[in-house]
Amino acid sequence: METIKNVSISELHSFRNHPFKVETNTELCELMRSIEKEDVLVPLLVRMNPYGDGYEVISGHRRKEAALWAGETEVPVVIRELDDDQAVVAMVDSNLHRENLKPSEKAFAYRMKLEAMKHQGKKVLADDITLAQVEPRSTKKNPGGLVSGAMRSNELLAKQAGESEAQIKRYIRLTNLIPKILNMVDEGKIAFTVAVELSYLKEEEQYELHAIMDLEQCTPSLSQACRLKVMSQHGTLDMDAICMVLEEEKPNQREQIKLRADALAKYFPEDYTPKQKTDLIEQLLKEWYEKQEYSKQESLGSSCSRAR
Known part of the structure; x- marks a missing residue:
């Protein structure tokens, strides 16, 4: 069941732990201009706020920000009844199609959706078990049209996202990185494959690594990141070991500019x-x-x- 109506922007609250960033850039400026001319053409998707008054935005955070910037006080919304897992899936699906998503955005989005899908799968399985006690021959299907248990959540997510299960797993590994290193991945200073290996380092080791990278203005190669990971697993990684590894000459580390x-x-x-x-x-x-x-x-x- 859903309702369409205009609501005050002050009643709209961002989705909790929303992984997609709303940046003040040219695209947002153009969206603001469009709203000034024609108002918000596509309603925001919201649900009743489970944490307080007003509504929680599922889809439309950029439209809300642009409308606010354009001086609007109200926007059209579709109010839909969604539980927490359904809301997460809808929020992620409505944003994954965007171009130029940062690795961190994909990482947390995939993790949130996978966790929600697993919760939904457990609920469907529990319903099937209860139904089987009454109707042993039942072959009840889930909302996706698949017999419960026929496709694992990981496999289904990979199929929906158009990525391999292994790549989905690699992205989710990035959520184990400390914010400072994850920012370097988003900025292109650390390669994706290198970041995946660094995600296996303990939090304290990551902070030590970042301090050394910042001091020496360098980043590890893939082979060095693999070595750091192995040393961490063996309990032999400390600041001296990190320095020793990063001080090694890397022929392909950076393009050299020569000045006379x-x-x-x-x-x-x-x-x-x-x-x-x-x-x-x-x-x-x-x-x-x-x-x-x-x-x-x-x-x-x-x-x-x-x-x-």
């Missing part, structure tokens, strides 16, 4: 060491990059202001 020292010499004091020169170049590039990012945000803000 004599061409740059006139820009540095005569007593500057090679390290001081390198540090200064990195600092100036960092300042330039931050200036460019600030200019982009200023431009985006001005564009959206003019749109209003």
Whole structure:
């Protein structure tokens, strides 16, 4: 059973532990412009908030944010009766089709949906057992049309997502990473396969690894990540061991940019060491990059202001 109506944005609450990020970017700005011209065309999917007043948003977090940004006070919603597991499945399914999802978003989405599907499977199985006690020959089917137990949750999720079971498992492994390392995966600083191996490190070991990566400005290769994993499993991984592994030369670690020292010499004091020169170049590039990012945000803000 469902109802369609307009509700106040103040009554809408984000889905608990929602794994998909709503970022203030050009796409959100364009959505805001569209809403200013034509209002919200596609209603948000919500359910009665099980944690308090109002409604919990299942699908439409970006539309809600854009509508708020556009100055709207109400939006159309579809109010549907959903239990917790049904709500999780609907929330994940409505977002997985989006382009450019971050690894962390897929990781937590797959984990949440898999856990919900397993709960649903247990409920269906329990219903089947109860029914079998009354009708032994029953072949009751679940809502997906499959005889209960005919397809495991892992297999069904992989089929629905269009990924292999092994790849789904790899994504879910990323949820074991500490936030700082997971952010590096999202930013492309650590490769997906490397991150999967690092996810087997204990939490304390991951914090130590991140501290060393940040200090030395380096990341492990796949072979090094595998070694760190083995050392962790054997209980021999500490900061000294991490340093020893990361200090090894990695021929494919990074693309090298070569600059002629004599061409740059006139820009540095005569007593500057090679390290001081390198540090200064990195600092100036960092300042330039931050200036460019600030200019982009200023431009985006001005564009959206003019749109209003």
